[in-house]
Amino acid sequence: MSNFSFKNKKFPIKAAPTFLVAISVSFLMSFFSIIFLQDAKQFLDLRDYDVEDIEYEFQTLLENSSFDEIATIAESEEEKCQYFAQSGSFRTFAAASSQLEELKKVGYNPVIENVNSQNGFNYKVIVGPFDNRSQTNNARESLRRLNMDSLEIRSCVKLTNEPT
16 A cells, blocks of 8 residues: 655645645636626616506595495395304214204203205204304304314394384
8 A cells, every 4th residue: 555645755636736726716716706796786767667647536536535425225124134053964863962962061052953855864953043143153163173063054034114
């Protein structure tokens, strides 16, 4: 084996020229990268572009401060709505009763409704009535936390002002 060291004259690479070449290459690369990769920002002069002003109707309304009152048509019929949450539909009464008991433990007053359906689900478990959609959504969220899917059911009755 040959003995490589700086003291040995057979060492193939001399330290001083290698160091000098490395320094000069790194300097030249830095110098050219600074010159050729300059980040010169050029801003567009917006006066060169002619843009049409767009006028909107709401802009003229706000500028003139003239608001027309919107005439609302008073309807003689009103609706009274109740909202329910269907927490499940079951093929057997026993399965529906099981969910009924589970909902009673949580604090709801559910009912089982018997329906005829083509898909074989004959018993619905329904929670409610609720006065508005917000209460129904809150109940559906608490049912979701109990891992029960639910549907919103809305039942409305039209009220008229006509004397009977």
